[in-house]
Amino acid sequence: MYFEIIGEIEDIETIAVGRSIRDIARLREQYGHGRWRKLKGVATVRLFDGKIKKAEVHWYEAQGIGKRKMKIKRYLD
Numbered sequence: 001m002y003f004e005i006i007g008e009i010e011d012i013e014t015i016a017v018g019r020s021i022r023d024i025a026r027l028r029e030q031y032g033h034g035r036w037r038k039l040k041g042v043a044t045v046r047l048f049d050g051k052i053k054k055a056e057v058h059w060y061e062a063q064g065i066g067k068r069k070m071k072i073k074r075y076l077d
Helices: 024-031
Strands: 003-017 037-047 052-062 066-075
Touching: 003 052, 024 052, 024 066
Parallel strands: none
Antiparallel strands: 003 037, 037 052, 052 066
C-alpha cells in the first residue's frame, strides 16, 4: 500500500453488496466466501512521501475476513 490510514475512518457508507460488486468473483477466489461489501469513507492518510492529507478511501470488507483492497479515490484538501 502506498499510504497509511491515520486515526479513524469517518462518514462510512456502503456502495455495493454481494452480486452488485463487479470484482466479487476475484474477491471470493483470493480471500474466500463471505458477505462482501464495498464501502467508502473519509480518512486522514500519510502518503509514501510523508505528506498528510484528507482523502476519500474505498475498500472491500467481509465479516471474519476484514478490510481488503483499500485505495484512495480522491483528495479532499
